[in-house]
Amino acid sequence: MQSELTIVWIYPDLLSTYGDQGNVLVLEQRARARGVPARIHYVRSSDPVPQQGDIYLIGGGEDRPQILGAERLRKDGGLQMAVARGAALLAVCAGYQIMGSVFGGEEGQPVPGLELLDISSSRGERRAVGELAAEVDPALRLPTLTGFENHMGVTRLGPGVRALSRTIVGTGNGDGTEGCVAGKIVGTYLHGPALARNPALADLLLSWAIGPLPPMNDDWYQRLRDERLAAVLGEDASNPPEGSRR
């Protein structure tokens, strides 16, 4: 296991509206619990994106900051270099859309993205707001995805990515899937502390960066997961068949 972890939080000044700091804090805590200290780089949009990070995070935000963020990332090039080098990336909501070829601006106009993911997004008919639950692609061996979405985006997945999950409740990409995965990049509409509700996804990102992880005390994470999944899927969800959910 690697001895130190560098987490790069991209543009908290533009894209951190929905508690996105939570993902940074969860990664830091879960790395530390495994004896790996984490350094966090908060990269403002006026500063260059460092290329040597292990895990990159980008969050959600309003239309205008999203467009500004995309422009600055395209010009900067640091994130593209880091991904090419094999760094892990979690892109959330507006940040998720930015990673594709195109997304919809304030008036629905197409805005070019970074083309790090083979997806394209546009504005949907109505806002998707609420709890989401989804079954993750079995190949990733992750328990049910749980979280909150709040967006107007519709995202089409190209052949270069796999859907992260199939929605049980909620809208996600808009076609029955939610999020996507390609290499070490995960994109999702679950905003804010998506990793607080999905610690196994946090561990997947950590393991991509620092190798296999020993187990840790997950008690508060699991209690919150159980409560939320029960609230969304009904009481029977709190007592799932063995192995279907952590």
Next chain:
Amino acid sequence: MSQLPLRAQLASALGRTAATLSRATGRGDGSVIGGRVGLMLEPDLLRKLASDRKLALVSATNGKTTTTRLIASALMELGEVATNAFGANMPAGHVSALSGAKHAPFAVLEVDEKYLPEVLDTTNAGIVTLMNLSRDQMDRAAEIWLLAQKWRRAFAGKPAHVIANCDDPLVTWGASTAARVTWVSGGQRWREDSWCCPECGGPLDRGGSREMGQQGSVHWACRECTFHRPEPDWILDGEDVIDPHGRRWRLDLQLPGEANRSNAAIALATVDAFGLDPARAIPRLRTVASVAGRYTTVERDGRAMRLLLAKNPAGWLEAFEVSDPRLPIILSINAQGPDGRDTSWLWDVDYRILRGRPVFVTGERRLDLALRLDVAGIPFQLCDSFDQAVATLPLGRIDVIANYTAFQQIRTEFGRAV
């Protein structure tokens, strides 16, 4: 107000009857249902009720109810004041407030940020008071950059005199299309939504000269365009307010904390626009001790609990500032409609300030807060109910911070007498 047409008079009267029924049957304080009935019968009722009065609208993310109360209290020095004291801050609540005081020559209305353009259009208010804009419950609140843009459109070409906090860049931008603006330096405690220039998106530089010793520097300017903090006419300087004539006024409020001193500073600038001097206004501000239960101390079984409301990250920062670090603290979190059903914002609050205090966590979404505190490394005790938390605590003083419906539930337990 005696000029109200017959249909509007009838609508207003029936609305008041509905409000009385609502109160009599214990359904609520009646301020929303009364206004709804009135508006149904006469859609133009709000405009008619607002005409012929000197009216101020008060809007912000935080401090609306308190500032409205401060302004209304001060204006009573001049005569009767119509106001929506219960925080019913959409048009139905406004109708209800104005029909309840038909002959009041003055009115102060708290207005939901999203409704400000509509209510300004309808009422043609002469004065608009704006304090701050920050991230709120995002599943129902508008995006704040967009909101400020709508304010700009609403003020353009209207005669309204805007009183605005120039230490908040987004508020400054939202206000700056108004025909006339009085700028108040009220400080800005939450800055996480003001790193970028609202005009061009460039980085905002903070700092420059350290002004008046107030919580570091409040100055800001865009690095890339010309947008910068306007020179304030009124300045909050610690415990004092300095007026445009350079006179220094000691506030000595009963309401605690810097956020409330900031609310008082902007209230003084607002009532000045009504022609009321600080010398007459300040004694009135000092009479306000609690606002809709906020800052009230309630007693139970030998424990004195001070109730603080915090609905969003900026509100938590203000509550922490007021709270006494030597006392145990109960935190209660719900996620019902009025709270926002999304608890993500808990992750934007820095709870590390609670380290070393006994912390008790309750509310319908206590597990969300429990994990948040666990990740922050703050020891806490989880309690199934507010009562259980209280019973667990030793006798003496306790601070309580709750979000909206959690706060109302606690008030209800104490008979809403607070």
